[in-house]
Amino acid sequence: MVFKSKYDKFWKSIFNDIHNALTRVKDRGLVILSVKKLKQYSRVRTNWKDKMIICRDKIFLKPRYSPLKSLLKILLEREKIDTYGDCLLFKITSDLELVIKKTSYYDSLKYVGKKESILTTSLMKYARFRTFPLGSNCVCDKLFIDYKWRELVLLSPVDLPSKPGIYVVRIIERGRDLREISYKLIEELAKTKWGELIKYVYLKIKKLRNISNCPIIYIDHSVNLRSKYRDIIHLKHPLSIVFLGMIMHGWRLDYGFTITSKEKLPMKYEEILKRYAEIHSSVPAFNK
Numbered sequence: 001m002v003f004k005s006k007y008d009k010f011w012k013s014i015f016n017d018i019h020n021a022l023t024r025v026k027d028r029g030l031v032i033l034s035v036k037k038l039k040q041y042s043r044v045r046t047n048w049k050d051k052m053i054i055c056r057d058k059i060f061l062k063p064r065y066s067p068l069k070s071l072l073k074i075l076l077e078r079e080k081i082d083t084y085g086d087c088l089l090f091k092i093t094s095d096l097e098l099v100i101k102k103t104s105y106y107d108s109l110k111y112v113g114k115k116e117s118i119l120t121t122s123l124m125k126y127a128r129f130r131t132f133p134l135g136s137n138c139v140c141d142k143l144f145i146d147y148k149w150r151e152l153v154l155l156s157p158v159d160l161p162s163k164p165g166i167y168v169v170r171i172i173e174r175g176r177d178l179r180e181i182s183y184k185l186i187e188e189l190a191k192t193k194w195g196e197l198i199k200y201v202y203l204k205i206k207k208l209r210n211i212s213n214c215p216i217i218y219i220d221h222s223v224n225l226r227s228k229y230r231d232i233i234h235l236k237h238p239l240s241i242v243f244l245g246m247i248m249h250g251w252r253l254d255y256g257f258t259i260t261s262k263e264k265l266p267m268k269y270e271e272i273l274k275r276y277a278e279i280h281s282s283v284p285a286f287n288k
Contacts, residue, residue, distance in 0.1 A: 006041050007070035015074065018098075025088070025100050033098045038067055048092050053108050055087035060108045068092055077130055129159075133254050135172040135215045140279045143272055144168060144216075147256035153247060155255055157233070160226040164265045166272060167225060167257040169243070169286070171215040175250025178208040185245045204242050210285035217253075218286040219276065221269040225257055239286055 011018070014033070021031040038048065050068040053061040063069045068090065087108040091099040129148035133141070150159070151172065175181075182205045189198045211217060218239065222228035231237040235244070243253060260268050277283050 005066050005070040005073070007038065007067045008074065010035075010038055010041055011071050011074045015078070018071075018075075021098075021100050022088075025102055029102045031100045033100075034096070035092065035098045036096045038092075038096055047094075048096055049094050051089060051091040053087055053089050053103070055108055060087065063090075071098075133170050133172075133215075133256060135170060135252075135254060138214050138216065140214060140216060140276055143275055143279075144256055144258075147258045149254050149256045152243065152253040152255045155229060157226050157230045160229050160257065161259060162224050162226045163259050164221075164223045164262045165225045165257050165259040166219065166221045166265070166269055167228065167255065168216060169218040170254040170256060171211075171217060172252035172254050173250075175246065175252075178211060181205070181245050181249045182208055184249070185241070201241055204238065205245060207239075207242060207286045207288065208246075210288050212280075212285065214280055214284070216276070216284050219269075219273060219284050220287075221265055223262055223265065225259075229255075242286065 014035070017033055021033055025031045045067075047065075048067065050063050050065045051061065052059065052063040052068055052072060054072075059072075063072055071090065087103050089099070089101040089103050089108075091101070093099060129150050131148065133144070133147075133149045134151070147168065149170075152169065185205055186198065186202060189201055192198070220228075228237070232240050232243065235241065247253065273283055273287065282288070
């Protein structure tokens with residue numbers, strides 16, 4: 001369960017400053033922000049000192065107190081942690097300054113003790129998925145209000161349940177022109193002179209032409225969401241090559257899912273496709 005903290009409001013109010021600091025720390029190595037207004041959110045707290053270390057998507061040192069735990073949750077929810085191959089130290093000082101410092105992987109290992117784990121910790125599980133999609137809004141968003149979301153390339157099969165459900169692929173950010181993607185893929189495949197492969201891929205990438213203003217490009221269902229996602233990354237899914245081509249050319253894709261019973265799965269899937277078509281007068285781009 002995602003915990004709510006009284007400090008969430010503060011971190012959200014200065015999130016743009018934090019995001020800019022995370023960008024600057026790549027080159028500067030150290031960025032310091034004043035967070036003195038944290039005092040307004042607690043009349044009794046006297047000790048604000050705390051720190052955490054994050055390496056890629058792993059927590060090496062977990063925060064001990066609510067203020068920094070709250071910041072961690074907000075960062076994970078918005079997927080804004082980029083450690084640029086190193087590790088980031090976040091520290092709140094006694095003077096109420098937030099220090100963000102780039103440190104090395106090996107220097108961070110000293111914080112990993114018996115109670116700490118290099119593996120993804122339980123603290124990250126509550127923020128592994130967002131409750132909202134990224135990217136532009138659409139009138140069809142109301143169909144997916146109970147879905148959980150994470151960027152497609154950040155997912156691992158173990159993140160997903162081995163349960164029946166409906167999943168959605170949605171555009172976060174558009175990249176290169178779709179015609180250019182199609183041309184580049186076919187151009188590279190033509191070098192193989194493998195006629196049947198070229199024909200197969202061409203039939204798949206033709207679906208790129210169907211993409212419209214709606215960010216939802218694909219809706220499907222599976223009796224095992226984890227297994228189906230594994231098919232996508234192992235290039236066994238019919239649309240794997242299309243997703244790969246888009247991502248390689250600057251497109252960012254979101255993955256959303258909801259769990260349902262095996263018995264109701266076909267009915268739920270047909271229902272959401274029907275409701276989508278009622279809104280857009282057509283099924284999603286890659287369902288055509």
